[in-house]
Amino acid sequence: MESAGNDRRDAALGSLAVLPDELLCAIVDLLEPTDIGRLACVSSVMYILCNEEPLWMSKYLSVGGHLEYKGSWKKTTLSRLSLCSGNSELEQKARHFDGFNSLFLYRRWYRCFTTLSNYSFDNGHVERKDDLSLDHFHSQYDGKGPVLLGKLAETWPARTKWAIQQLVHDYGEVTFRISQRSPKKIIMKLKDYVSYMELQHDEDPLYIFDDKFGETTPALLEDYRVPHLFQEDLFGVLDYEQRPAFRWLIIGPERSGASWHVDPGLTSAWNTLLCGRKRWALYPPGRVPGGVTVHVSDEDGDVDIETPTSLQWWLDIYPHLAEHEKPLECTQLPGETIFVPSGWWHCVLNLETTVAVTQNFVNQSNFEHVCLDMAPGHCHKGVCRAGLLAVPGKSIRDIENHPPGTMSAWNHNDMTRAEKRLKGSGSGRASNSANQCASFEFSDVHESLENQVFSYDIGFLSQFLEKEKDHYTSVWSPTNPIGQREAREWLRRLWVLKPELRGLIWKGACLAISVDKWYACLEEISACHSLPPPSEDEKLPVGTGSNPVFIVSDNVIKIYAEGGLGYSAHGLGTELEFYNLLRKVGSPLINHVPEIIASGFLVYEDGVYRTVPWDGKGMPDVLAKYYPLELSYTNSCFPLGLWSKQQFGMDSSTECSNKPIWPYMVTRKCKGDIFARVRDTLSKADLLNLASSLGVQMRNIHLLPLPHGEPLPKPEDNNVRDSDPPEWKQVISTLNGRRNNIKKHLANWGGTVPTVLIEKAEEYLPADMSSLIKFVKDDDGDSVYTFPCWIHSDIMDDNILTQRSLTDAKSTCERDLEKLDAINIIDFSDLSIGILYVT
Numbered sequence: 001m002e003s004a005g006n007d008r009r010d011a012a013l014g015s016l017a018v019l020p021d022e023l024l025c026a027i028v029d030l031l032e033p034t035d036i037g038r039l040a041c042v043s044s045v046m047y048i049l050c051n052e053e054p055l056w057m058s059k060y061l062s063v064g065g066h067l068e069y070k071g072s073w074k075k076t077t078l079s080r081l082s083l084c085s086g087n088s089e090l091e092q093k094a095r096h097f098d099g100f101n102s103l104f105l106y107r108r109w110y111r112c113f114t115t116l117s118n119y120s121f122d123n124g125h126v127e128r129k130d131d132l133s134l135d136h137f138h139s140q141y142d143g144k145g146p147v148l149l150g151k152l153a154e155t156w157p158a159r160t161k162w163a164i165q166q167l168v169h170d171y172g173e174v175t176f177r178i179s180q181r182s183p184k185k186i187i188m189k190l191k192d193y194v195s196y197m198e199l200q201h202d203e204d205p206l207y208i209f210d211d212k213f214g215e216t217t218p219a220l221l222e223d224y225r226v227p228h229l230f231q232e233d234l235f236g237v238l239d240y241e242q243r244p245a246f247r248w249l250i251i252g253p254e255r256s257g258a259s260w261h262v263d264p265g266l267t268s269a270w271n272t273l274l275c276g277r278k279r280w281a282l283y284p285p286g287r288v289p290g291g292v293t294v295h296v297s298d299e300d301g302d303v304d305i306e307t308p309t310s311l312q313w314w315l316d317i318y319p320h321l322a323e324h325e326k327p328l329e330c331t332q333l334p335g336e337t338i339f340v341p342s343g344w345w346h347c348v349l350n351l352e353t354t355v356a357v358t359q360n361f362v363n364q365s366n367f368e369h370v371c372l373d374m375a376p377g378h379c380h381k382g383v384c385r386a387g388l389l390a391v392p393g394k395s396i397r398d399i400e401n402h403p404p405g406t407m408s409a410w411n412h413n414d415m416t417r418a419e420k421r422l423k424g425s426g427s428g429r430a431s432n433s434a435n436q437c438a439s440f441e442f443s444d445v446h447e448s449l450e451n452q453v454f455s456y457d458i459g460f461l462s463q464f465l466e467k468e469k470d471h472y473t474s475v476w477s478p479t480n481p482i483g484q485r486e487a488r489e490w491l492r493r494l495w496v497l498k499p500e501l502r503g504l505i506w507k508g509a510c511l512a513i514s515v516d517k518w519y520a521c522l523e524e525i526s527a528c529h530s531l532p533p534p535s536e537d538e539k540l541p542v543g544t545g546s547n548p549v550f551i552v553s554d555n556v557i558k559i560y561a562e563g564g565l566g567y568s569a570h571g572l573g574t575e576l577e578f579y580n581l582l583r584k585v586g587s588p589l590i591n592h593v594p595e596i597i598a599s600g601f602l603v604y605e606d607g608v609y610r611t612v613p614w615d616g617k618g619m620p621d622v623l624a625k626y627y628p629l630e631l632s633y634t635n636s637c638f639p640l641g642l643w644s645k646q647q648f649g650m651d652s653s654t655e656c657s658n659k660p661i662w663p664y665m666v667t668r669k670c671k672g673d674i675f676a677r678v679r680d681t682l683s684k685a686d687l688l689n690l691a692s693s694l695g696v697q698m699r700n701i702h703l704l705p706l707p708h709g710e711p712l713p714k715p716e717d718n719n720v721r722d723s724d725p726p727e728w729k730q731v732i733s734t735l736n737g738r739r740n741n742i743k744k745h746l747a748n749w750g751g752t753v754p755t756v757l758i759e760k761a762e763e764y765l766p767a768d769m770s771s772l773i774k775f776v777k778d779d780d781g782d783s784v785y786t787f788p789c790w791i792h793s794d795i796m797d798d799n800i801l802t803q804r805s806l807t808d809a810k811s812t813c814e815r816d817l818e819k820l821d822a823i824n825i826i827d828f829s830d831l832s833i834g835i836l837y838v839t
Contacts, residue, residue, distance in 0.1 A: 008099035012045035021104040024049055033059050033081060044097040051094060054108060057202060064184025066175070067206075069196035111203040111311055116254050116351040119314075120277060126330035126338075137229045141339060142268075143365040146282050146346075148330055149229070149337040153272050158223035159335065162274045162355045164251075168194050174217055176249070179209030197253040197353060204309040207252030207350075211245035220249065224357055227337060230270050233361040235482075237493040244481035247359040257310035257349040260292045262385050263340065265481035266369040267360040272337040276354030279314075281327040285343030285456040286387025290325065291317040292345075296382040296390070301477035303381055310349040342366035343384060343456055364504060368458045371508035374487050376474030377466035384461055387454040391464070462511060471513040472547055472561040475747075488513060489543025496537065506539075515540060518548040521559055521602050524609040525664055529598040531555055544676070544798040545827060551669060555597065560663040560829065569623060570648050571829035572599060572663035573640025576616025577707060578790070578828055580638070589700040592824050594667035604660035611664075616641065622661060642707055642790075646734050646833060670824040672801030679797060686820040690802060693821040694795075702789045706833065728773055731788050731833055735769040791834035792825070799827045 010017045016024065028036060028049055036059075040050035049055075056073035060080060070076045078084045130150040132141075141147045153159060161170070172191035180186060186206065188196070193208060200206075214221050226233075235243045244265070257278070262285075263269050283289055291313055295304040308317065318326070331351070332338055340346050342365070362370050372380060382390030454460075476484040491509045495502060509515040519539055526533055532553045541548045546562040560568035576599060582590045600613040601622050614620045617637045638644075675690070682690070738745070742765065746758045766772065773786070801824035 012043035061182035177210040205256040207256040213249040232363040271358040283345040300475040371512040376469040380464040528611040570645035577638040577641035598666040675800040676797035793830040
């Protein structure tokens with residue numbers, strides 16, 4: 001029996017009473033809703049902890065989906081999970097107990113019910129300007145500092161049409177995306193969201209932050225226009241589906257807002273407030289706000305920011321800052337537009353219900369910073385956000401900033417579990433982070449920075465690029481605003497469509513993809529083989545593919561870089577072996593693949609590029625000298641051909657030292673349109689004709705005989721059985737290796753595949769890869785196995801060239817007289833062997 005009175009806590013919790021309430025709440029949050037219900041029956045204090053609204057809000061957000069708020073998060077969650085039999089259970093009055101006090105729960109309750117009507121503040125450090133000219137904006141503010149702009153939205157219909165009740169009247173049934181700290185997607189109808197705003201008392205309320213509002217409610221786009229100061233957006237050359245999210249509708253109640261962050265990809269932003277008031281806090285680039293921690297992964301440059309909510313930062317951290325540590329602050333009023341330059345930290349708190357629209361953009365001022373942020377590596381990303389705290393050799397705490405005088409504030413028991421981790425893990429991470437950075441060659445840079453002050457100048461920031469990392473061989477950061485191929489396509493389109501900006505575009509391309517290096521390679525290859533020199537229009541690589549590819553006149557120059565030298569050398573060797581086989585057997589496929597003009601290796605020695613021609617036969621001296629690659633197969637005049645490539649792929653320990661050598665191939669440019677560029681314009685009949693034509697070419701690949709070769713003895717693969725057909729043993733071993741490496745392989749695609757699918761990838765593959773071998777009946781009715789065959793491995797829409805050809809069919813429609821064919825297939829560097837299924 002527990003007793004009432006002042007000792008309720010000890011009696012109700014027993015041995016658990018020694019744990020702080022913060023930790024108890026964190027433990028309860030780990031439980032399933034059904035277990036929380038059972039735990040609530042244990043004691044009065046457990047009942048209190050298990051009925052906290054923030055707990056049930058967390059439980060709902062972990063489920064996600066379409067939200068209809070029912071007045072409390074417990075009711076909403078139980079209803080969503082069908083854990084109550086009727087409304088009577090939901091309407092039961094909560095019990096109250098005397099004799100229990102918790103500073104942690106009280107402070108959280110206070111934040112949930114605090115009002116901000118009198119919380120407006122403006123220290124005058126963010127200037128207010130009306131009627132600003134474009135020249136004045138560029139000279140005084142663009143890339144330099146924030147500014148509040150008036151009169152930009154005076155004529156917008158949104159000034160009157162975006163009042164909350166009017167929006168509900170016009171778009172109440174429309175579903176919008178909700179922003180919250182949850183991995184699950186939350187959506188709500190606007191009418192349901194407005195109802196939630198009126199009923200809720202959350203510390204960090206849900207708010208609409210929808211980047212797809214222009215698609216779901218296109219009429220809203222007609223209610224405003226991009227201000228003249230921000231109309232230059234260099235991402236605009238991309239197709240809509242290629243460009244990153246760039247515009248958002250924002251609706252939120254009092255206490256909601258955006259916690260501390262730097263805008264994605266170091267873009268700049270403007271935000272126009274249509275109704276309500278917002279309090280803003282801003283720090284310049286490199287100045288991490290107190291209570292905020294920046295993590296930058298040394299593996300892929302992924303940037304993660306840990307920060308308290310906007311309200312908690314202003315209530316618990318801001319009061320402890322010295323005057324010189326406080327941010328620039330202002331209160332944005334209805335009709336005002338705030339400009340936030342690239343790299344600036346900012347935090348926003350809604351003082352009342354607000355409606356706003358915001359857009360991010362790339363212009364000439366921030367273009368080089370955006371390109372720099374796309375470069376491989378992590379140190380420059382850290383320096384752009386955290387300044388010299390991220391410089392190796394400095395005294396850093398995982399790029400963490402704890403201003404003097406604030407540490408006592410972080411010792412309160414009401415700080416959340418995440419924030420305790422911020423405070424407590426700094427010293428534990430410091431040495432590790434320093435060691436990670438020290439593994440890169442920054443000694444010269446570090447010495448030159450001894451007496452320097454941080455600068456957001458691109459010349460200063462680019463010193464921290466990790467020169468040994470390359471765009472084509474490094475993992476693409478998942479926090480980059482666009483994909484790896486899209487980045488190259490973006491730069492190429494800018495080069496073609498914005499010739500007046502080529503000087504700037506070239507600088508950005510050098511930062512993002514090291515185009516100066518690859519262009520030097522291109523010039524050497526062209527000179528060696530007496531090819532026409534690249535014109536000004538041909539200086540940037542194409543966006544498709546995974547390697548640097550240049551189109552010069554009627555030639556395609558491909559430089560193999562993906563996967564490192566061992567992988568790329570085998571890619572070239574196998575492709576040359578394949579072409580030789582096509583000619584040797586007289587395959588009709590020879591008429592549907594590019595014509596090889598030249599091939600070899602490009603070597604960089606003593607500051608000079610030189611070429612070493614190679615036709616795939618014999619081991620090239622340049623590799624034998626620097627890279628003693630083991631020959632996996634004998635009796636083969638193509639030592640780096642198909643069988644050696646298969647063996648190389650199985651041996652995870654095969655590594656080559658980092659010598660600057662790249663295989664290359666020059667082919668004649670093929671006729672036809674890249675399928676990826678025309679697919680959206682094709683009819684169903686076109687696609688069927690294309691599939692039929694492509695099927696013929698695939699059959700020609702599969703019917704080619706495999707090259708002869710006798711494998712050298714190798715350590716046995718325990719997953720390959722003696723009973724497996726000898727022709728299949730190496731294939732099975734290769735597949736087993738790929739299966740074991742599938743998670744890492746998918747993760748290296750740079751965010752293309754969702755993490756949840758990567759984690760489940762192995763479940764989709766058979767545990768015994770030999771089960772994929774297909775047995776068929778021969779003429780005598782006996783079961784025999786099929787033989788392995790050539791597999792292209794990369795039949796993507798950018799590797800198929802299409803063209804219309806005349807048909808013999810009689811038709812009154814001119815289009816029907818033409819049939820779409822797959823006239824050419826390109827990029828055979830991923831050739832492999834595998835299983836052919838015939839039905």
